[in-house]
Amino acid sequence: STSGGKPKPPPVTRYNLNNVTISPSPVENRENVLILTPMARFYQQYWDNLMRLTYPHELITLGFILPKTKEGNAATTELQKQIAKTQKSSPERDRFKSIIILRQDFEPPIPSQDEGERHKMQNQKGRRAAMAKARNSLLFTTLGPATSWVLWLDADIIETPPTLIQDLALHDKPLVAPNCFQRFYNAEKKAMDERPYDFNNWQDSPTAQELAAKMGPDDILLEGYADMATYRALMAYMQGEDDDQNMEVPLDGVGGTALLVKADVHRDGAMFPAFPFYHLIETEGFARMAKRLGWQATGLPNYKVYHYNE
Amino acid sequence: STSGGKPKPPPVTRYNLNNVTISPSPVENRENVLILTPMARFYQQYWDNLMRLTYPHELITLGFILPKTKEGNAATTELQKQIAKTQKSSPERDRFKSIIILRQDFEPPIPSQDEGERHKMQNQKGRRAAMAKARNSLLFTTLGPATSWVLWLDADIIETPPTLIQDLALHDKPLVAPNCFQRFYNAEKKAMDERPYDFNNWQDSPTAQELAAKMGPDDILLEGYADMATYRALMAYMQGEDDDQNMEVPLDGVGGTALLVKADVHRDGAMFPAFPFYHLIETEGFARMAKRLGWQATGLPNYKVYHYNE
Ligand SMILES: Nc1nc2c(ncn2[C@@H]2O[C@H](COP(=O)(O)OP(=O)(O)O)[C@@H](O)[C@H]2O)c(=O)[nH]1
Ligand SMILES: Nc1nc2c(ncn2[C@@H]2O[C@H](COP(=O)(O)OP(=O)(O)O)[C@@H](O)[C@H]2O)c(=O)[nH]1
Ligand SMILES: [Mn+2]
Ligand SMILES: [Mn+2]
Numbered sequence: 001s002t003s004g005g006k007p008k009p010p011p012v013t014r015y016n017l018n019n020v021t022i023s024p025s026p027v028e029n030r031e032n033v034l035i036l037t038p039m040a041r042f043y044q045q046y047w048d049n050l051m052r053l054t055y056p057h058e059l060i061t062l063g064f065i066l067p068k069t070k071e072g073n074a075a076t077t078e079l080q081k082q083i084a085k086t087q088k089s090s091p092e093r094d095r096f097k098s099i100i101i102l103r104q105d106f107e108p109p110i111p112s113q114d115e116g117e118r119h120k121m122q123n124q125k126g127r128r129a130a131m132a133k134a135r136n137s138l139l140f141t142t143l144g145p146a147t148s149w150v151l152w153l154d155a156d157i158i159e160t161p162p163t164l165i166q167d168l169a170l171h172d173k174p175l176v177a178p179n180c181f182q183r184f185y186n187a188e189k190k191a192m193d194e195r196p197y198d199f200n201n202w203q204d205s206p207t208a209q210e211l212a213a214k215m216g217p218d219d220i221l222l223e224g225y226a227d228m229a230t231y232r233a234l235m236a237y238m239q240g241e242d243d244d245q246n247m248e249v250p251l252d253g254v255g256g257t258a259l260l261v262k263a264d265v266h267r268d269g270a271m272f273p274a275f276p277f278y279h280l281i282e283t284e285g286f287a288r289m290a291k292r293l294g295w296q297a298t299g300l301p302n303y304k305v306y307h308y309n310e
Numbered sequence: 311s312t313s314g315g316k317p318k319p320p321p322v323t324r325y326n327l328n329n330v331t332i333s334p335s336p337v338e339n340r341e342n343v344l345i346l347t348p349m350a351r352f353y354q355q356y357w358d359n360l361m362r363l364t365y366p367h368e369l370i371t372l373g374f375i376l377p378k379t380k381e382g383n384a385a386t387t388e389l390q391k392q393i394a395k396t397q398k399s400s401p402e403r404d405r406f407k408s409i410i411i412l413r414q415d416f417e418p419p420i421p422s423q424d425e426g427e428r429h430k431m432q433n434q435k436g437r438r439a440a441m442a443k444a445r446n447s448l449l450f451t452t453l454g455p456a457t458s459w460v461l462w463l464d465a466d467i468i469e470t471p472p473t474l475i476q477d478l479a480l481h482d483k484p485l486v487a488p489n490c491f492q493r494f495y496n497a498e499k500k501a502m503d504e505r506p507y508d509f510n511n512w513q514d515s516p517t518a519q520e521l522a523a524k525m526g527p528d529d530i531l532l533e534g535y536a537d538m539a540t541y542r543a544l545m546a547y548m549q550g551e552d553d554d555q556n557m558e559v560p561l562d563g564v565g566g567t568a569l570l571v572k573a574d575v576h577r578d579g580a581m582f583p584a585f586p587f588y589h590l591i592e593t594e595g596f597a598r599m600a601k602r603l604g605w606q607a608t609g610l611p612n613y614k615v616y617h618y619n620e
Contacts, residue, residue, distance in 0.1 A: 010397055011408045014390075017415035017447065018378065068328065080324075087320055098321045102455055105327035105574075136579035137327065141455040145412055264415075269446035269581040275602040292585040 015145035022148045022262045024172040026165070027056060031148035032097070033165055034263070036063045037155050038134045038256075042075040043308055045158035047082045055165040057096050063142035065102040065134050075155075076101065100142050104134055115310050121225050125281065132274035132282040135256065143266055150266060152259040152283075159183075159306035160258065167303065168260040171248065174295035175265060175287065177201050178303040179235055180257040196236030197307040199224035200255030200284055201299050203233040212279040220276045223253070223284070238301035251297040253284035258305045265295045325455035332458045332572045334482040336475070337366060341458035342407070343475055344573070346373045347465050348444045348566075350381060352388040353618055355468035361396065365475040367406050373452035375412040375444050385465075386411065410452050414444055425620050431535050435591065442584035442592040445566065453576055460576060462569040462593075469493075469616035470568065477613065478570040481558065484605035485575060485597065487511050488613040489545055490567040506546030507617040509534035510565030510594055511609050513543040522589040530586045533563070533594070548611035561607040563594035568615045575605045 021029045033055060037046075053060075064079060066072040079101065087095050118127060135152075143150065151165060157180070161167060168176045180198035185191075200223055208230040212221055222228055232253070240247055270293055273285035280288050287297045331339045343365060347356075363370075374389060376382040389411065397405050428437060445462075453460065461475060467490070471477060478486045490508035495501075510533055518540040522531055532538055542563070550557055580603055583595035590598050597607045 010405050012393055012397055012411070013409070014411040014413075015451075016413040018413065020415075083322055087322055095320050099323070100455070101322070101324045103324075103326040103328065105330075133578050137577040140450060140453050140577050140579075141325075141457075143450050145410070145451040147451075267447040267450050268443050269450075269584055271579045271581060274579055 017145065017267075020146055020148055020263075022264060024170050026148060026169045027059075030059060032059050032061065032144075032146050033149045033151055034061045034063060034142060034144075034147045035151045035153055036135070036138050036142065037065075037153050038131065038138065039064050039066050039075055039079065039155035040069075040071060041155060042078040043156055043158055044082075045308070046155050047079075049158055049160055050153075051086065051094060052162045053160075053164060054162045057094060060096045061142070061144075061147075062096050062099045063102070063138050064100070065104055065138040067104045067134070072103070076103070102138060102141065104137065106130070106133065121222060121227070124222055125220055128282040129274040131256075132272035132285070135272040135282070136274070139266060139271060143263065147263045150261045150263055152256045152261065154257045154307075156308035157258055157305055158308050161303075161305075164258070164305070165260065168300075171246075171298060171300070173248075173298040174262045175251075175254060175259060175290055175297040177235070177251060177254050177259045177297065177299045178305045179239060179299070179301050180255065180307055181304050182307045182309050184309050194306070196234070196239075198255040198257045199234055199236055200253055201235035201251055202230075202253045203235075203250065204252040205231040205233065207231040215279055218276055219279060220281050221279045235299040235301050238299075240302055243302050245300070245302050247300065247302050249299045249301060251299040252287060252291070253280065254287040254297050254299075256283040257307060259283070262295075265290050265293070268293045268295075270295065327455065327577075330456055330458055330573075332574060334480050336369075336458060336479045340369060342369050342371065342454075342456050343459045343461055344371045344373060344452060344454075344457045345461045345463055346445070346448050346452065347375075347463050348441065348448065349374050349376050349385055349389065349465035350379075351465060352385040353466055353468055354392075355618070356465050357389075357392045359468055359470055360463075361404060362472045363470075363474060364472045367404060370406045371452070371454075371457075372406050372409045373412070373448050374410070375414055375448040377414045377444075382413070386413070412448060412451065414447065416440070416443065431532060431537070434532055435530055438592040439584040441566075442582035442595070445582040445592070446584070449576060449581065453573065457573045460571045460573055462566045462571065464567045464617075466618035467568055467615055468618050471613075471615075474568070474615070475570065478610075481556075481608060481610070483558075483608040484572045485561075485564060485569060485600055485607040487545070487561060487564050487569045487607065487609045488615045489549060489609070489611050490565065490617055491614050492617045492619050494619050504616070506544070506549075508565040508567045509544055509546055510563055511545035511561055512540075512563045513545075513560065514562040515541040515543065517541040525589055528586055529589060530591050531589045545609040545611050548609075550612055553612050555610070555612050557610065557612050559609045559611055561609040562597060562601070563590065564597040564607050564609075566593040567617060569593070572605075575600050575603070578603045578605075580605065
């Protein structure tokens with residue numbers, strides 16, 4: 001710790017958590033946003049969309065966690081290439097405040113990342129427990145005392161409004177989730193179309209609660225599987241006719257594709273349970289835990305973001 | 311972000327969590343230790359004991375969280391005085407790697423810090439929920455990707471072996487708790503004596519499990535209250551005749567007075583529940599959550615640290 005023979009006094013930093021505002025006007029209040037992305041594959045459209053976000057980049061810290069697989073190595077290489085370009089050669093206004101890249105230290109439970117394989121019901125518990133740990137590792141090591149907001153954004157979210165952060169923050173909710181759709185070619189209509197993608201944003205149902213009550217302590221409820229009909233109200237299907245972008249609905253479960261969280265929710269201890277928590281796991285368990293801590297999740301059925309179509 | 315007109319490339323850091331060792335030889339492996347202390351009062355003996363720790367200070371980061379009360383303000387002033395002395399005027403080997411001081415942004419639930427008041431049973435749930443949130447705020451904002459160990463050390467622990475960190479790490483356990491005692495003047499014996507202090511280090515009992523099974527979902531079990539006899543086996547009373555310093559016992563609940571935790575336990579998501587978790591809260595709930603994630607707590611009945619005597 002000497003430089004040029006002169007001992008350098010080590011850093012002491014003091015933070016008053018009261019002075020970190022978390023407001024509906026985050027740009028005006030210069031609030032720091034942490035964007036967290038677990039990444040198994042790199043998509044150029046994800047990066048391009050991220051670059052187009054109009055929230056001041058100098059207030060944004062990016063955090064990534066990538067698995068130690070062949071795919072994860074390839075994604076890391078591509079990610080680092082884009083980061084180098086942005087942070088070194090792009091105009092200053094494009095550059096982010098700081099970027100942290102973590103490589104996971106545990107093996108992913110299923111080797112293949114193909115959609116068919118990863119959505120198989122019997123693979124879900126192990127896979128989502130591993131995802132929960134990846135999200136927690138990322139969260140626990142990147143959240144700082146000066147962070148106001150955490151935006152969870154999956155690596156395959158390739159299209160959002162450029163004002164995503166400002167728009168979501170304006171709702172001034174502890175957790176707020178846009179509706180995640182997917183564009184596809186509709187062969188019948190012979191035209192591009194869109195369909196709901198993320199089924200983890202839901203409102204609880206009596207059926208789901210009865211199912212849970214009959215379960216063993218280690219069983220989990222899953223959404224979107226025909227042989228486990230929960231009759232929960234899915235935000236995916238709440239898209240309104242009137243198309244009011246600001247329409248809000250309360251949610252009991254959330255997904256992680258895109259989710260803005262007030263940093264205080266995480267600082268109180270809300271994380272992604274890798275174990276069954278009220279028979280829920282990962283992002284859905286996170287919503288339950290946040291609620292347990294007094295923080296209610298909100299969904300925006302008509303505010304859309306788009307998932308990659310494999 | 312310009313200095314002298316020349317744009318400075320913003321920081322990009324890359325961490326491979328696999329390269330962060332967590333070993334029984336932390337000094338040899340240059341492992342980073344984060345010492346976390348929630349502090350309502352400042353005791354000079356706490357600081358003096360901390361300074362005497364022989365673990366290389368340049369590998370130690372200190373994190374404090376203090377309440378926004380009159381007492382908390384006074385403690386902050388005294389703490390900062392000692393920090394300034396150490397980091398600026400002491401020999402380089404005494405200085406810590408870095409120090410973070412947080413001021414809490416929520417009100418403590420009971421105004422008085424007197425022992426009688428804070429140990430009243432009806433005050434425990436709110437008080438320990440607030441402590442859990444304080445610990446989580448501290449943990450979530452100071453843990454880094456390069457941290458190997460977290461030492462939880464209460465601000466009123468005034469005496470430990472100087473080799474505390476090395477001694478505890480040598481056990482190579484995910485969570486390891488020394489036995490917390492208190493020195494006092496024994497009027498009968500007319501001599502200084504010692505007695506057990508921390509009753510949160512325990513092994514579960516059938517009675518406690520039966521009590522829990524009959525409780526409402528939001529009720530919590532507390533240890534050390536006559537009107538709620540749990541018959542748990544308390545580490546406080548396990549101090550052996552043979553006095554083998556290395557004796558290990560498994561624990562189901564832990565206290566926070568002194569506790570060494572492998573950083574991976576926290577990175578997996580283990581935190582201090584501010585809500586009843588299996589009818590446990592705060593540090594005891596933390597042990598339960600760690601276990602849920604596959605990490606077993608260990609106690610050292612004969613390895614002692616000492617709590618201040620008010
Ligand atoms: N770090 C890490 N990220 C992963 C892993 N598996 C998937 N991801 C990422 O986690 C997010 C959600 O996973 P994904 O497979 O897209 O979930 P789905 O869209 O619900 O099928 C995406 O950003 C993935 O790139 C993994 O094993 N480790
Ligand atoms: N940040 C913070 N620390 C606290 C608060 N109350 C107590 N502490 C600290 O938390 C630790 C445990 O509290 P203490 O009252 O000693 O618990 P006890 O020894 O079990 O009675 C000690 O280090 C206290 O200084 C609080 O409201 N906020
Ligand atoms: Mn996806
Ligand atoms: Mn104490």
